[in-house]
Amino acid sequence: MRILLLGSGGREHALAWKMAQSSVLKELFIAPGNAGTKKHGKNVNLSLSNFEEIKTFVIENNINMVVVGPEDPLVNGIVDFFEADDKLSKVPVIGPNKEAAQLEGSKDFAKEFMKRHNIPTAKYGTFTKDTLENGYAFLEKMNAPYVLKADGLAAGKGVLILDNLKEAKKELKSMLADAKFGDASSRVVIEQFLDGVELSCFVITDGMSYKKLPEAKDYKRIGEGNTGLNTGGMGAVSPVPFANPTFLDKIENQIIIPTVKGLRKEGIVYKGFIFFGIINVKNEPYVIEYNCRMGDPETEVVIPRLKSDLLDLLDGVGTNTLSERDVVFDERSAATVMMVSGGYPESYQKGKQIYGLNNESNSLIFHAGTKEDGPVITSNGGRVLAATSYGKDLKTALKKSYETIENIKFDNSNYRSDIGFDVL
Ligand code: AMP
Ligand code: GLY
Numbered sequence: 001m002r003i004l005l006l007g008s009g010g011r012e013h014a015l016a017w018k019m020a021q022s023s024v025l026k027e028l029f030i031a032p033g034n035a036g037t038k039k040h041g042k043n044v045n046l047s048l049s050n051f052e053e054i055k056t057f058v059i060e061n062n063i064n065m066v067v068v069g070p071e072d073p074l075v076n077g078i079v080d081f082f083e084a085d086d087k088l089s090k091v092p093v094i095g096p097n098k099e100a101a102q103l104e105g106s107k108d109f110a111k112e113f114m115k116r117h118n119i120p121t122a123k124y125g126t127f128t129k130d131t132l133e134n135g136y137a138f139l140e141k142m143n144a145p146y147v148l149k150a151d152g153l154a155a156g157k158g159v160l161i162l163d164n165l166k167e168a169k170k171e172l173k174s175m176l177a178d179a180k181f182g183d184a185s186s187r188v189v190i191e192q193f194l195d196g197v198e199l200s201c202f203v204i205t206d207g208m209s210y211k212k213l214p215e216a217k218d219y220k221r222i223g224e225g226n227t228g229l230n231t232g233g234m235g236a237v238s239p240v241p242f243a244n245p246t247f248l249d250k251i252e253n254q255i256i257i258p259t260v261k262g263l264r265k266e267g268i269v270y271k272g273f274i275f276f277g278i279i280n281v282k283n284e285p286y287v288i289e290y291n292c293r294m295g296d297p298e299t300e301v302v303i304p305r306l307k308s309d310l311l312d313l314l315d316g317v318g319t320n321t322l323s324e325r326d327v328v329f330d331e332r333s334a335a336t337v338m339m340v341s342g343g344y345p346e347s348y349q350k351g352k353q354i355y356g357l358n359n360e361s362n363s364l365i366f367h368a369g370t371k372e373d374g375p376v377i378t379s380n381g382g383r384v385l386a387a388t389s390y391g392k393d394l395k396t397a398l399k400k401s402y403e404t405i406e407n408i409k410f411d412n413s414n415y416r417s418d419i420g421f422d423v424l
Contacts, residue, residue, distance in 0.1 A: 001311055002062055005030045006048055007069025008037070010338070010368035010386045011296035014303045015069065015310070016040040017364065022311035029061065035377045036367025036385070048073050051081045059087055065311075065318055068095035068272070071293050075105035075153060079271075092318030095272040096292050100263065103274070103290040107149045107189040110290050117262035119255055121287045122192040126151070129176045129186070138190055139168050147191040148172055152184030156232060161193070196281035197422070198288065199240045200298045201251055203260070203276075204313055207269050209323035210260050211313065214238045214305045215248065216298040217423060222345060224418045231345045232383055235337045235419030237394050238301040242280065242423065251278060251285045259290075271317050300366050300386045301334040335397035336388040337405055337419050338368065342412030344382035349412065352379045356408040363387040363404035379410055394420050 001024050005016055013036040019028055020040035028041030037043060046053050048070070058066065066082070068074055077098035082088040095101070102109040108126045127135035139146055146168035150158030158181050162168040175185035202213040216238040222228040255276055263270045275291035294302070303310070307328040316322035341348035354377050357365065366388060369381020387404040391397030398420050405415055
């Protein structure tokens with residue numbers, strides 16, 4: 001197969017690493033990729049928002065399948081664009097169409113969907129500028145903390161959790177009336193606060209059947225002990241110790257099956273990955289959010305734990321034959337620790353030379369934000385690289401990742417030294 005993989009983060013490096021091991025891969029292109037993806041294929045400089053440019057590349061290079069890493073092209077309709085084009089309609093795109101991607105692209109759509117299918121999630125109300133007063137009244141009936149969510153995509157920043165009512169009202173107004181998150185906050189979902197521990201679950205589906213992938217736990221806050229600002233994710237572990245078979249069965253029966261069936265029943269064609277952000281409240285799972293793609297950095301532990309040929313599975317999605325494919329997991333644990341630029345998730349510098357990437361290590365190093373600069377590799381983002389290791393248990397895996405990271409240096413780098421602290 002000739003594959004075009006879209007994206008440039010640690011998730012895409014992990015996917016490219018896995019695809020490169022496939023017996024059916026002929027050629028892999030990654031757009032735009034990073035200094036790490038380059039080891040597994042050819043990086044090509046395409047803009048992910050320019051579907052015409054992607055089309056030309058796909059035709060000229062006889063691409064058989066396009067795999068979409070991030071959510072934006074999906075929410076913007078890349079699948080629909082391919083399906084509507086005579087020259088592209090036979091090239092499967094792995095990812096949901098625009099309608100199905102609304103599970104991530106609109107919080108209100110996701111909440112309505114869950115309500116229709118009795119999928120456990122926090123109670124909520126949705127408000128616009130015109131119903132701001134109703135929003136205030138809704139908040140008055142809730143208890144602190146108050147959860148406000150911009151309806152649309154807001155680069156992971158659109159959720160506010162506020163401790164007092166006055167502040168919550170002020171923020172609600174700022175989101176709705178003053179467009180705090182632009183168009184994304186023209187609607188706001190106000191949610192009941194759920195107190196529990198989060199985990200991420202993943203399936204791949206061809207719209208008919210689905211296969212579960214290993215679950216993972218992501219560490220989103222910048223500071224140790226889960227403090228400070230939210231980031232894209234500072235590390236991840238898989239499996240998740242508290243996700244015992246009983247709990248995972250509840251997730252499958254109460255959440256995964258109703259979601260896949262619900263989509264089908266509503267005639268929504270969903271092909272690709274579904275990411276379930278789950279919270280465990282007293283041993284009952286609730287959906288915090290859906291994403292229409294894999295997680296990052298979760299992919300950096302989930303994909304290494306997949307023994308099966310990823311392209312075989314994706315081919316099953318593309319040809320509606322997923323039920324005939326096998327998914328086998330690696331029984332070992334996997335942990336990943338992210339090295340980030342100092343200052344991230346606020347302002348930070350790029351272009352720092354990275355030393356030690358070629359040192360011998362017991363880890364897989366997935367590049368997240370890196371770039372080749374002549375003979376050297378430099379940082380090119382907030383999240384720079386992820387060191388993933390296997391172990392007989394999480395403790396062993398984490399120890400290896402920390403050993404690896406201690407041997408990699410760049411100016412003003414940062415990482416959390418307590419990944420896994422709460423589950424070990
Ligand atoms: P989301 O973008 O919907 O995943 O929200 C971002 C983060 O906010 C989640 O990962 C949770 O940590 C937190 N969060 C979202 N919704 C709730 C909720 N209803 N109760 C408690 N925490 C929440
Ligand atoms: N790590 C969370 C996400 O990918 O959304």
